[in-house]
Amino acid sequence: MSKKIIEVKYLARVEGEGGLRISIENKKIKDLELRIFEPPRFFEAFLQGRSFNEAPDITSRICGICPVAYQTSAASAIEDACQFSISESTRTLRRLLYLGEWIESHSLHMYMLHAPDFLGYESGIHMAKDYPKEVKQGLELKKIGNELMSLVGGREIHPINMKVGGFYRFPRKRELENFLPRLEKAQELAEKTVKLVSTFPFPDFTRDYEYVSLRSPHNEYPVEGGRVVSNRGLDIDVSDYEKHFEEIHVPHSTALHSVHKGFGSYHVGPLARLALNFDRLTPKARELAEKVGWNPKNQNPFRSIVARAIEVLYACEEGIRLAGAYVEPSSEMKARVVQARPATGMGISEAPRGILYHRYRLNADGTIAEAKITPPTSQNQSCIETDLRELVSARMSWGKDKITRLCEQAIRNYDPCISCSTHFLKVTWEEKQ
Numbered sequence: 210m211s212k213k214i215i216e217v218k219y220l221a222r223v224e225g226e227g228g229l230r231i232s233i234e235n236k237k238i239k240d241l242e243l244r245i246f247e248p249p250r251f252f253e254a255f256l257q258g259r260s261f262n263e264a265p266d267i268t269s270r271i272c273g274i275c276p277v278a279y280q281t282s283a284a285s286a287i288e289d290a291c292q293f294s295i296s297e298s299t300r301t302l303r304r305l306l307y308l309g310e311w312i313e314s315h316s317l318h319m320y321m322l323h324a325p326d327f328l329g330y331e332s333g334i335h336m337a338k339d340y341p342k343e344v345k346q347g348l349e350l351k352k353i354g355n356e357l358m359s360l361v362g363g364r365e366i367h368p369i370n371m372k373v374g375g376f377y378r379f380p381r382k383r384e385l386e387n388f389l390p391r392l393e394k395a396q397e398l399a400e401k402t403v404k405l406v407s408t409f410p411f412p413d414f415t416r417d418y419e420y421v422s423l424r425s426p427h428n429e430y431p432v433e434g435g436r437v438v439s440n441r442g443l444d445i446d447v448s449d450y451e452k453h454f455e456e457i458h459v460p461h462s463t464a465l466h467s468v469h470k471g472f473g474s475y476h477v478g479p480l481a482r483l484a485l486n487f488d489r490l491t492p493k494a495r496e497l498a499e500k501v502g503w504n505p506k507n508q509n510p511f512r513s514i515v516a517r518a519i520e521v522l523y524a525c526e527e528g529i530r531l532a533g534a535y536v537e538p539s540s541e542m543k544a545r546v547v548q549a550r551p552a553t554g555m556g557i558s559e560a561p562r563g564i565l566y567h568r569y570r571l572n573a574d575g576t577i578a579e580a581k582i583t584p585p586t587s588q589n590q591s592c593i594e595t596d597l598r599e600l601v602s603a604r605m606s607w608g609k610d611k612i613t614r615l616c617e618q619a620i621r622n623y624d625p626c627i628s629c630s631t632h633f634l635k636v637t638w639e640e641k642q
Contacts, residue, residue, distance in 0.1 A: 229597070229616060236605045243594050243620070256580040261287045261549065261571055262373050268567070268582065269367045272626055274317070276367045277310040277358065278560035279582075281433050282567040284373050289447075290554025290571050293547045298538040299375045300433070305385075305531045306361040306368065307432050307558070308524040312354030312395060313365070314561040315479075315517040315524075318624045319406060320347025323514050326618040327409035343405060346398045350521065353395040357528065360388055374547040375538075385532040392532065396525035400497060403518040407501035412615065414600060415508040418592070419472060420481035423559055430489040430523055431482060433558045438485055439475065447557045450566055456583060467588040474591035477563025478623060479516035480507060491530075494523040510596060510622040517561075517624075549575030560585050562624050586625045593623055 232240040252271055256264060264283040269276035281303055288295060295303075320343070321333035330336040337344040355365035361380060362368025370376050423431035424438040437453075438444045445453060456465035469475045483490075483498075487505035490498065498519045507516075551573040557566045563585030570579040596619050604612055 229620070231597070231601060231616075233601075233605070238598055238602055241594055241598050241601070243590060243597070253580040253582055256569075256577045259577055261291075261547075261569065261575045261577055264569065264577065264580075265371055265373060266367075266369070271582075271584070273366050274314050274626060275310055275560045275562070275565075277307050277362065277371070278558055278565045279567075280368065280371045281307060281558045282556040282565045282582075283569075284371060285434060285556030285558065286554045286567040286569050287373050287556070287571070288547065288554070289556060290552040290569060291547050291550055292552075293374055295375060296538050296542045296545070298379065298536060298542065301531050301535055302361055302376060302379065303371065304432050305528060305535075306358060306371065308528045308531075309354045309357030309361065311432075311524045311561055312399075312521055312528075313351045313358065314354075314624075315521045316347050316350040316354060316402075318561075318621075319402065319514055319517055319521075320344055320351075322624070323618075323621050324406070324409075326614070326621060327406075327411075327514070346401060350395055350398045350402065353391050353398075354524075356391060357388065360384060374545060375543070379538055379543060382535055382537050385535050389529060389532055392525055392529045396493070396522065396529065399518065399522040399525050400493070403497050403501060403515070403522055406514045406518045407503075409514065411509060411511045412618075413509075414511060414596075416510070416596065416599065418476040418480075418508055419469060419474075420484045421469070421475045421477050421564065421588075422481040422485045423557065423564060424485060425489065428489065430486050430491070430527070431559050435557075437557065437564070439469075440484055441472070443469075447555045447566070450555060450557065451568070451581075454566075454583070454588075456587060465587050466591045467583055468591060474595055475588065476510075476592045477585050477588045478513065478561075479520050480510065480513050481563065482559060483507075483516050483519065490519070491523050491526040493526050494519055497522060510619065513622045513624075549573065562586060562626055563588060584626070586623070589623045589625065593620055593625070596622075 229243055231238060252268060256267060264287060265280040268279040268283045271279050325332055325336045328336055333344060358365045358368055363370035370378055419439050419441050421437065421439045423435035425431045425435040436444060436446060437450060453470055454467055455470055456467045459466050484505055503515060503519065549571060551571060553570045555568045557564055565585060566583040568581040569577055572578050597616055600615060600619055601612060
């Protein structure tokens with residue numbers, strides 16, 4: 210009997226602490242575990258007994274890369290519970306702030322975390338020696354995304370300006386107009402990025418995914434709300450989310466796995482959004498996507514880096530439109546207050562990595578009685594494990610270094626947000642004949 214253990218103790222170039230262990234016997238996979246071993250952080254418990262007004266600020270601390278996603282889903286869920294309709298100016302600013310997060314998060318992932326896999330480098334730092342211009346343009350893109358978050362959100366890490374019902378301070382129209390040249394520069398860099406990453410060598414691998422994303426009622430590409438849809442006929446309101454999706458515990462991970470009831474794993478994120486909303490892209494984004502040969506029905510997860518680049522271009526183009534059309538709200542609209550009521554509300558939005566669901570049950574005094582948060586990485590974990598199982602099964606003859614690199618690259622296709630730290634990689638390999 211032959212036995213082989215492939216173990217990646219600490220995944221590199223992902224946000225957080227995770228590892229991979231694959232046990233192979235007689236050229237068949239016996240066990241495959243994507244291990245997330247960060248201690249549970251108990252944010253849902255922290256929220257109990259706190260005022261609903263605190264939820265956006267508390268939940269934003271879950272992630273330093275995508276805090277706006279947590280703020281938006283939290284605020285939307287509480288506004289839903291309180292039957293409060295936000296103003297059009299608030300909706301515009303939330304969408305604009307969110308787009309800044311898409312730009313900075315996608316750019317960081319593409320240039321510093323994922324591109325090295327395709328170009329054969331240990332890290333973005335090593336890659337910069339041979340591709341200095343490309344790395345600089347990636348960092349400039351990220352910087353512009355951060356600047357937009359600071360302008361609308363008050364600061365780039367854990368923004369402080371969003372609140373339940375609106376914003377503490379609404380920017381003046383001229384502030385957004387003055388930022389337009391930076392967004393135009395970002396759009397130029399985003400176009401270069403799409404052209405660059407579309408030329409990368411992509412491993413030959415496809416799977417029949419169930420793609421799940423939002424579908425906006427405003428004839429827009431989905432960002433901060435909408436119905437939950439899939440390429441297999443799902444079309445539900447956010448209030449029915451838990452009737453169709455559930456989180457389950459697996460012994461090898463401190464993070465729950467989310468599954469579609471009766472169907473199993475599903476895929477959220479850029480590939481899913483493009484597959485289900487390609488018709489909603491802005492003109493330049495759609496035109497360039499078609500020019501570089503993007504297939505909206507793509508089922509190759511390694512091409513997710515192209516999907517992210519297309520979304521960055523979309524975010525820049527949409528950001529220019531929103532900043533130019535922004536209308537400052539009246540004093541009366543700014544002064545509106547959300548009144549607490551005993552009720553349950555749900556909110557959902559498209560974080561850079563996929564849909565982010567929040568549910569809150571409120572007491573009459575506005576304190577939170579119960580909270581539930583389902584992040585994108587929980588929803589993609591089962592999908593990642595299936596990808597790895599199929600990839601390795603078809604490549605049993607490969608050497609340890611080559612197959613380990615491919616497995617890491619496959620995990621990074623999803624840009625898993627385990628937390629906000631990065632560790633160096635240590636690989637342990639055992640083989641018995």
